[in-house]
Amino acid sequence: MKIEWKGIMPAVTTKFTSDDELDLPMFKVNLQAQLDAGVHGIVLGGTLGEASTLTDSEKRTLTQETVAFVDGKIPVLINVAEQSTKKAIEAAQFAKEDGASGLMVLPPMRYKSGDRETVEYFKAIANSTSLPIMIYNNPVDYKIEVTLDMFEELLKCPNIQAVKESTRDISNVTRIKNRFGDRLKILTGVDTIALESLLMGADGWVAGLVCAFPAETVAIYELQKAGRIQEAIAIYRWFLPLLELDINPKLVQNIKLAEVATGIGTEQVRAPRLPLFGDERTHVLSVIEKGMQTRPIVPDYKNL
Template sequence: MSIQWKGIMPAVTTKFTEKDELDFKMFETNIKAQLDAGVHGIVLGGTLGEASTLIDEEKRALTKTTVDIVKGQVPVFINVAEQSTKGAILAAQKAEEDGASGLMMLPPMRYKACDTETVQYFKTVANNTSLPIMVYNNPVDYKIEVTLDMFEEMLACKNIEAVKESTRDTTNIIRIKNRFGDRLKIMTGVDTLALESLLLGADGWVAGLVCAFPAETVAIYELQKAGRIQEALDIYRWFMPLLELDISPKLVQNIKLAEVATGIGTENVRAPRLPLAGEERKHVLQTIEQALKTRPTLPDYKNLNVSV
């Protein structure tokens, strides 16, 4: 599948049963809700997907199951977050075997690689898979920044095609576009900067709260694309208290509570994570409840006259 790096791509949560096994029934319910809302891709096994707690067999099962559910409607991406280049190559090759359409790749885990090591890491993996790659650039959480000079070297690999831009500096979108044009597609990765990023030229949004509110998320993208900025902004303003649940160390617990509220998820997380409790839980529930009370009526965002 040729990847169209655009639109809304949910970084989906991984569903677990109360016995801490993969909950494929609820997972399918959520994926179908995403597809019904009109998302443009599915991203598996990211931070929100509790990647660090998943064993290899579970990641492969998630990939195969999602490919089967999606049936070619949208591309399916699996996150690669490994400690070694060897491990990353193996993960990429397994993803390809399992039917993934592409990869989202983080820099090396744990070891803080220098610029040269980071560039070589991405290039070596890219040269050992035919899958398209989206580089996840998140120096705030992962302490390694992929600079524009580094991308200049990495783009010698034709299958490094996109960046998940999570530096929190929206002007970086302008810099990337000025330097690389359409050679490096930009998917914004920070929920609370999403609309701004799209208006500055990002091609799409790898989203978090979309897991619970898929229609609202896709509507924002489609409205701004059609030039109906005020309507997109009105939904975005309503959405912001929820979007702020994504920029928290407990984003997984927060978003899973939101999924419960909208009927497309459960609260089950994998230890060492625990469900929210006390005042923390109360605050998140109040945020979700207020949003549900004031939930906007959406226009027919799937059938807009797109002006750009």
């Protein structure tokens, strides 16, 4: 399935049972909520999806089940976050076999690769597959920045088509547009500057709190796209305290608690993560409760 690099693409959480197995029924409850809200793609096995704790078999199951469930309505991307080039190429091959429409690719895990090593890593993956690729550029969390000069080299690979822009520098959206035009599509990856990034020209948003609040997230995107900026801002202002739960080391636990509040998820995480407790839990629940109490009624954004 061809990917249009635009719109809202949830980085979905992975659901687990109390026995630490994949909870596919609840996973599909959440997927249905995303489809009902009108999201434009699904990203599996990212940080929010607890990628580092998933086995290869579980990743393949999630891909296969999601592809079957969405049934061609929207593209399905699987995250590639590996320690070696060999394993990353294998993951890309599995993704193709399992029906994924594309890949989101992180730099090498654990080893802090240099610029040349990082470029060669991404190129090796791109040259091993026909799947379109979105590079995840998040130097804040992963300590490796993909610079514009590095993208100049990477874009020689025709299937490297997009960037998940998470440098937290909104002006980088303009720098990318000035340098590459539409050759490199931009999906903002930081919830707390998402609307600002869209207004500056980002093509889409790989979102986190969408996992709990899909309609509100898609409404922000569609309203700003239609030029109804003040309506988008109003929802975004309500949303911001919740969006801040995403830029936190406990983002998985935070967002899963929000999914519980909206009835489309559970709190189960995989160790070493543990559910929140004490003051931390109390604070997050208070943010979620206030958001639920003041939750806006969104306009009919699907028919703008």
